[in-house]
Amino acid sequence: MSGIQRGVFAIRIDRNYCKACGLCTAWCPQGVIVEDADLYPVTPGIANCINCKLCERHCPDFAIEVLPPEHPDHPSHASAG
Amino acid sequence: MPRFEVMHGNQAIAEGAIAAGCRFYAGYPITPSTEIAEILSDRLPEVDGVFVQMEDEIASMAAIIGASLGGTKSATATSGPGFSLMQENLGFAIGSEIPCVVINVQRVGPSTGLPTKAAQGDVMQARWGTHGDHPIIALSPGSVQDCFDLTVKAFEFSEKYRTPVIVLADAMVSALEERIAVPCAGELAVYERPRPTGSPQDYLPFAFTRGGVAPLAPFGEGYRYHVTGLLHDERGYPTEDSALASRWWDHMHSKIDDNLDDILLYEERHLEDAEVALIAYGGTAMAADRAVSLAREQGIRLGLLKLQTIWPFPEARVRALARACRRIIVPELNFGQLRAEIERVAAGATLVEGINKADGTQITPGEILEVVRRKTGPEA
Amino acid sequence: MNLQTSLIIRDYLRPAMLPTTWCPGCGLGIIMSSIAQAIHYQGLRKDDVAMISGIGCTGRMSGYMDFNSIHTTHGRAPAFATGLKMARPDMHVFVIMGDGDAMSIGGNHLLSAMRRNIDVTAIVVNNSIYGLTGGQTSPTTPRDSKTATARHRTFERAMELEVLARAAGAPFFARATVNHTASLTKLVERAMQISGFALIEVISNCHVLYGRMNDTPEAATMIAQMDVQTWRSTPALQKRAERAVRMTAAGAASVEPETVDGFEGMSSDQRKDRGVIIENKGSVGFSRRYHSLLEELRNDRRSGGE
Structure with missing residues (x-):
């Protein structure tokens, strides 16, 4: 992949697994992920996601996943099914 | 027809182990059991088996549990001080129901005691040596023939009831030479570990059966499961559920208590x-x-x-x-x-x-x- | 190259066991993810992999992963692994230990397994503390730390795994951290290529106990610090690695006391090297040797028996 793409990635956060440890927020280099009032991660800046996966790789609880556009669970496929 | 051979008790134990299908031995030298290790270091490779001299008796006990989970009949031999060290992992094998045979050639204790002299001071240690309530099987050979026969029985019981079996020998029988009958190939009914036949999804490696045990799948053959020293459910996953714990105890005791007719030899x-x-x-x-x-x-x-x-x-x-x-x-x-x-x-x-x-x-x-x-x- | 998290869960974990019992932000989950990815990229079948752990927070890892797994007794994992590997030589056996597990109660087993060169991939998670029991001094607690059993700070030296590996002759030693996750996965993969005892020390964080008592209560801060506490292995490091181990035994290389800086047997630079530190590609593990001996004996019997 050449060049950095933005605006096409989605982030899925599984609250059943997430322990609100803050690592994904700390590692996100683009300010995509922030903590909500309960300290759980939310992604208001998703348009800036560059798919670096630092959040996913640093998540100790398998709770966060960056979905590329081709991923079947990406929201762009939601109505297609 | 069996053949008759003159051998000493330690040799009869080693030969009994080979005859019973033991193909893995891990141990640490200690008087008066050392000949068992020496003989098996020679004999096992001849029958495609493995001998490993471990760093201590704790590790020896651990290694035979690992090998048993690999599907191999396994044993170790020791004497009092080493038997004390084995108690920790002996408890692991009891709790996780892993077949194995532990031979303790008793000498005078406590501690280093009289290393070359016979005693029978580990009777209660064989029963209660590891912490916690637990069932156990211990056999005591009263002759060189017994050394052979009861070692074979020990493997049978350990596989049949998925438990460590202790062969509580002593320096009297282990050093004694006698003429004994050794069954020829094919004459001995060797008990083989039953294997699960159902699908891996439905496999319960630690089923809380009353009076019996689930077949133990060897590692590496499609039945991936978890083994732990923690109290576990029927799949092997740790649990603190007291209802499950109580069913587990019922299973653990009944697998021995319901089979006394088979187990009690005299x-x-x-x-x-x-x-x-x-x-x-x-x-x-x-x-x-x-x-x-x-x-x-x-x-x-x-x-x-x-x-x-x-x-x-x-x-x-x-x-x-x-x-x-x-x-x-x-x-x-x-x-x-x-x-x-x-x-x-x-x-x-x-x-x-x-x-x-x-x-x-x-x-x-x-x-x-x-x-x-x-x-x-x-x-x- | 990254394996999607959902695939790791689906293919390599036991979802029934999740979420883990580990504290929020604990590096153990990161390590578990890296091991799963390494196994995935190496293309091993799950049936052919065994995961053997000891006791402690780290000991729980084997239960979460969908392999043939044993959660053994404290410190004994290398000995259980030895038995299993010898009975199942074709299986890839992983040993997962904590620092107290590996270097304190299991020190003898670790040293002997390395000396014997039993064919396993061993991962020692070093978080400098006993976590599960509540933050007591471990063999790797840095000198001058506060712990639950050293309120007035520790004054013992920290045990150095690298020196143990060298002394016992391990054919592979690498150091990784939970900060550098891609490198961690690569190092596990590289260790898996070795025949013999391949050891990886993974620096992890116990911010909840060690951190809270020593001014770094945040997971993110503690993990970020690993970037300055460690540095990347260089060719110069490789040369250093070939130097004799500093020991007091007769004939061992002598060391000027002033270079030691209070850490006998350790680098005087307190930054730890990251990356592959020992790699002997020609190593032949104990199991491989033993089973080729058995093969020879089988052939002898076959030819002699005719």
Whole structure:
């Protein structure tokens, strides 16, 4: 992949697994992920996601996943099914 | 036809292990069991088996559990100090129901004690050495033939009931040379570990069956499961659910208690009309056996119950014997470890007395006979 | 190259066991993810992999992963692994230990397994503390730290795994951290290529106990610090690695006391090297040797038996 793409990635956060440890927020280099009032991660800046996966790789609880556009669970496929 | 060979007890144990299908041995040298390791280091590779000399007895016990999970019949041998070190992982094997055989050639303890002298001081350690309540099987060979036969039995029981089985030998039988019958290939019915046949998804490696056990799948053959020393559910996952814990205990105890007919091994001699009965096991049973012959020559109605299975304890047989005879005498090279158990079972139905020492010498037939005569004579 | 988290869960974990019992932000989950990815990229079948762990927070890892797994007794994992590997030589056996597990109660087993060169991939998670029991001093607690059993700070030296590996002759030693996750996965993969005892020390964080008592209560801060506490292995490091181990035994290389800086047997630079530190590609593990001996004996019997 050449060049950095933005605006096409989605982030899925599984609250059943997430322990609100803050690592994904700390590692996100683009300010995509922030903590909500309960300290759980939310992604208001998703348009800036560059798919670096630092959040996913640093998540100790398998709770966060960056979905590329081709991923079947990406929201762009939601109505297609 | 079996072939007859002269061998010593340690060799008979090693050959018994090979005959029973043992193909993995891990151990650490210790007197008076070392010959078992030396012989198996030679013999196992000849039959495609593995011998590993480990760094200590803790590791030896761990290694045989690992090998057993790989699907291989496994054993280790040691003596008192090493048996003490093995208690930790022995408990692991009991709790996670991994078949294996642990041979303890007893010497005088505590601690380093009298390393080359025979004793029978580990009877209660074999029963309760590891922490926590637990069932256990311990067999005590009372001859070189027993060393062979009971080692074969130990593997059978360990596989059948998925439990460690302790062969509680002693330096009397282990160093003794006798002519024994060794079955030829094909003559011995070797118990093979049953394998699961269902689908891996439905496999419950630790099923809480009453009176039995689930087949144990060898690692690497499609049944991926978890083994832990924590109290676990039927899949092997740790749990703190007390209802499950109670079902687990029921399974653990019943798999032994419901199969006593199979597990309890003993030999009787002249008990049918005995006024006085000896109860003996291990090397001391040889002296007791001779004492019976001498007593009978002198017209004394002495009999012998020779225990081969000491744990679980043959309560019913001992209780019946206590009701049938006037006196029970228990010679052991300790200060009454099994006698206390016999007294508990006899519950006052007869007099129970011991002949006891642990000074490195053995109890002779003469000593036993002397006690018997004193107790049965006119002045008794 | 990254394996999607949902695929790791689906293919390599036991979802029934999740979420883990580990504290929020604990590096153990990161390590578990890296091991799963390494196994995935190496293309191993799950049936052919065993995961053997000891006791402690780290000990729980084997239960979460969908392999043939044993959660053994404290410190004994290398010995269980030895038995399993010898019975199942074709299986890839992983040993997962904590620092107290590996270097304190299991020190003898670790040293002996390395000396014997049993064919396993061993991962020692070093978080400098006993976590599960509540933050007591471990063999790797840095000198001058506060712990639950050293309120007035520790004054013992920290045990150095690298030196143990060298002394016992491990054919592979690498150091990784939970900060550098891609490198961690690569190092596990590289260790898996070795025949013999391949050891990886993974620096992890116990911010909840060690951190809270020593001024770094945040997971993110503690993990970020690993970037300055460690540095990347260089060719110069490789040369250093070939130097004799500093020991007091007769004939061992002597060391000027002033270069030691209070850490006998350790680098005077307190930054720890990251990356592959020992790699002996020619190593032949104990199991491989033993089983080729058995093969020879089988052939002898076959030819002699005719």
